[in-house]
Amino acid sequence: MKNDDKGLFGVRGTGDTSGFGGLVRSRPLAAVVPTPPPYGGYFDEVVETLTDLVDPESVHAVVVDRGELTIHVDRDHIAQVCRAMRDDEGLRFELCNSVSGVDYPDQEARFHVVYQLTSMTYRRTVRLEVSVSLADPHVPSVTEVYPTADWQERETYDMFGVVFDGHPNLTRILMPDDWEGYPQRKDYPLGGIPVEYKNDAEIAPPDERRAYK
Amino acid sequence: MSAETTHETTTHEDAYAQSRDTTEGKVFTVTGGDWDTVVGGHDPISDERLVVNMGPQHPSTHGVLRLVVEMEGETVRELRPVVGYLHTGIEKNTEFRTWTQGTTFVTRADYLAPIFNETAYCLAVEKLLGVEVPERATVIRVIMMELNRIASHLVGLATTGMELGALSMMIYGFRDREYILDIFELASGLRMNMAYVRPGGLAQDLPDEAITKIREFLAYMPGCLKDYDRLLTGNAIWQDRTQGVAYLDVSGCLALGVTGPVLRAAGLPWDLRKTMPYCGYETYDFEVPTHTGADAWGRYLCRLEEMRQSLRIVEQALDRLEPGPTMVEDKKIAWPAQLSVGGDGMGNSLSHVRRIMGQSMESLIHHFKLVTEGFRVPAGQVYVPIEAPRGELGVHLVSDGGTRPYRMHMREPSFINLQAVPAVAEGGLLADVIVGGASLDPVMGGCDR
Numbered sequence: 001m002k003n004d005d006k007g008l009f010g011v012r013g014t015g016d017t018s019g020f021g022g023l024v025r026s027r028p029l030a031a032v033v034p035t036p037p038p039y040g041g042y043f044d045e046v047v048e049t050l051t052d053l054v055d056p057e058s059v060h061a062v063v064v065d066r067g068e069l070t071i072h073v074d075r076d077h078i079a080q081v082c083r084a085m086r087d088d089e090g091l092r093f094e095l096c097n098s099v100s101g102v103d104y105p106d107q108e109a110r111f112h113v114v115y116q117l118t119s120m121t122y123r124r125t126v127r128l129e130v131s132v133s134l135a136d137p138h139v140p141s142v143t144e145v146y147p148t149a150d151w152q153e154r155e156t157y158d159m160f161g162v163v164f165d166g167h168p169n170l171t172r173i174l175m176p177d178d179w180e181g182y183p184q185r186k187d188y189p190l191g192g193i194p195v196e197y198k199n200d201a202e203i204a205p206p207d208e209r210r211a212y213k
Numbered sequence: 214m215s216a217e218t219t220h221e222t223t224t225h226e227d228a229y230a231q232s233r234d235t236t237e238g239k240v241f242t243v244t245g246g247d248w249d250t251v252v253g254g255h256d257p258i259s260d261e262r263l264v265v266n267m268g269p270q271h272p273s274t275h276g277v278l279r280l281v282v283e284m285e286g287e288t289v290r291e292l293r294p295v296v297g298y299l300h301t302g303i304e305k306n307t308e309f310r311t312w313t314q315g316t317t318f319v320t321r322a323d324y325l326a327p328i329f330n331e332t333a334y335c336l337a338v339e340k341l342l343g344v345e346v347p348e349r350a351t352v353i354r355v356i357m358m359e360l361n362r363i364a365s366h367l368v369g370l371a372t373t374g375m376e377l378g379a380l381s382m383m384i385y386g387f388r389d390r391e392y393i394l395d396i397f398e399l400a401s402g403l404r405m406n407m408a409y410v411r412p413g414g415l416a417q418d419l420p421d422e423a424i425t426k427i428r429e430f431l432a433y434m435p436g437c438l439k440d441y442d443r444l445l446t447g448n449a450i451w452q453d454r455t456q457g458v459a460y461l462d463v464s465g466c467l468a469l470g471v472t473g474p475v476l477r478a479a480g481l482p483w484d485l486r487k488t489m490p491y492c493g494y495e496t497y498d499f500e501v502p503t504h505t506g507a508d509a510w511g512r513y514l515c516r517l518e519e520m521r522q523s524l525r526i527v528e529q530a531l532d533r534l535e536p537g538p539t540m541v542e543d544k545k546i547a548w549p550a551q552l553s554v555g556g557d558g559m560g561n562s563l564s565h566v567r568r569i570m571g572q573s574m575e576s577l578i579h580h581f582k583l584v585t586e587g588f589r590v591p592a593g594q595v596y597v598p599i600e601a602p603r604g605e606l607g608v609h610l611v612s613d614g615g616t617r618p619y620r621m622h623m624r625e626p627s628f629i630n631l632q633a634v635p636a637v638a639e640g641g642l643l644a645d646v647i648v649g650g651a652s653l654d655p656v657m658g659g660c661d662r
């Protein structure tokens with residue numbers, strides 16, 4: 001977390017007021033740490049089948065953590081990888097459960113788009129992850145492969161500003177259409193938004209109504 | 214009008230209104246010719262499309278949902294759902310609170326299924342922590358989840374009834390849901406948004422009165438389900454309004470990511486409690502109801518049967534409830550307070566306050582730090598899906614090793630399922646939009662988060 005984050009109730013920095021677990025916070029999210037093969041379980045089979053099908057450059061890293069498989073995919077190949085994941089008989093990931101974003105400001109490619117896939121045929125799950133930088137936040141849309149990604153890509157665009165190329169209607173979905181900024185980015189503060197009413201009346205944002213200091 | 218008079222005065226050789234004799238009498242077929250011109254002359258905008266805005270404040274849209282409908286006569290040509298009116302930034306807020314405080318936020322997402330939100334979130338935190346919750350806590354979670362499923366389906370049934378004009382169903386549904394909310398109040402002190410499930414276990418144990426009340430409910434509810442069945446299933450109006458309406462088959466469901474009763478009513482028995490079990494569901498004896506209609510009628514029948522199956526699970530869970538702890542042993546995670554009901558509601562028990570304030574400085578420090586700062590969770594990310602009343606509820610949780618979630622995303626079934634509204638409603642009648650929306654049973658608090 002960035003140290004200049006400003007939060008509700010005047011929380012600054014990490015919010016660690018007591019040093020319960022030591023004052024220095026590690027930055028374990030600064031880079032992706034790949035897991036060496038073999039990965040165990042069905043993970044090896046999934047990774048092998050996938051790498052046989054697609055461009056070898058499309059898989060950047062494979063991470064196995066807490067019994068979950070994460071495949072870091074090159075952003076230009078994500079639609080191709082998703083199509084292979086859905087259509088191949090050995091993979092058959094029919095259902096795209098979730099598409100969402102995570103912001104890691106310490107990384108060069110700070111925006112990660114996370115796709116959760118489920119194979120109903122084999123009862124397997126896998127997570128695909130794509131990362132893009134702030135300067136070039138473009139990811140090919142997977143709506144053609146998984147139509148369910150439509151609203152979820154819109155939400156990710158709305159919250160992180162990641163642009164999904166080829167999306168049929170990439171507009172804000174949860175925030176108002178004329179909203180400025182992308183609320184889920186780590187450098188976007190919590191609070192500070194006044195409550196608006198008719199006739200230009202407004203109530204101060206919650207973090208400015210009272211002083212807690 | 215002039216055309217009509219012409220037809221009355223002409224003989225049977227009329228080119229515009231031919232007649233033939235049948236057993237029912239003489240039948241006129243009035244087609245062809247310049248009829249379109251005649252009608253068009255009277256009503257030049259007869260084939261024009263009309264854009265109708267429904268909601269966000271509309272009694273039949275199942276919450277603050279806005280539907281922009283393009284109508285051609287009574288037929289829906291295009292439909293666009295507009296969501297976001299209830300966006301409260303729950304995901305962002307949890308990033309600024311401790312892991313334990315997160316439960317009080319997620320419980321407010323899908324407000325009709327709070328226990329599911331809490332359980333999915335807590336299972337994710339526990340997976341990140343690598344802790345196993347005590348058996349009793351898991352069994353109580355199952356009991357609460359299944360009761361919550363019944364409560365949620367009851368509201369779904371009640372509001373669908375209301376939207377279709379079956380107001381008595383609304384009254385019965387809310388009446389019986391109140392019974393379950395009373396049980397929740399006995400167990401947690403709150404009717405809704407209880408934050409009862411906590412990372413590591415539960416806020417507190419289930420009191421004996423609650424167990425008695427659940428047993429009473431198990432005896433009471435089957436009769437009610439029979440009543441709903443008698444009230445609706447054989448009802449000709451209910452059948453006409455739901456059968457063959459809002460059709461969405463399995464491939465449509467999969468493409469749009471629709472899960473839960475909607476998918477099962479299309480014939481695919483995909484229920485995460487069976488297919489990817491969690492909380493020990495594989496040890497319970499229950500069935501996954503399916504239907505092949507893929508319509509609003511099938512969804513209604515599936516939900517009704519799911520309530521019966523939930524009652525079975527609750528009964529089995531009550532039987533295997535053994536005394537024991539309801540929170541993990543680890544004092545660095547377990548909430549330090551000992552809650553009890555006091556004169557002014559729920560709070561720390563006097564004996565606990567006396568102990569930390571008067572006898573043990575270390576306990577006080579420990580209590581203070583754990584409550585204000587919270588525990589740390591090892592870095593990593595997990596995705597935990599569970600079967601909520603509306604479908605798959607998944608929590609994607611990322612930790613950076615700190616005392617607060619780094620990122621929490623809820624894969625909300627209401628949000629995903631609402632994408633299917635155009636698919637089920639376009640080409641149908643306006644009245645069936647209501648049925649289609651209601652049969653997906655979206656909860657906007659969950660959809661918008």
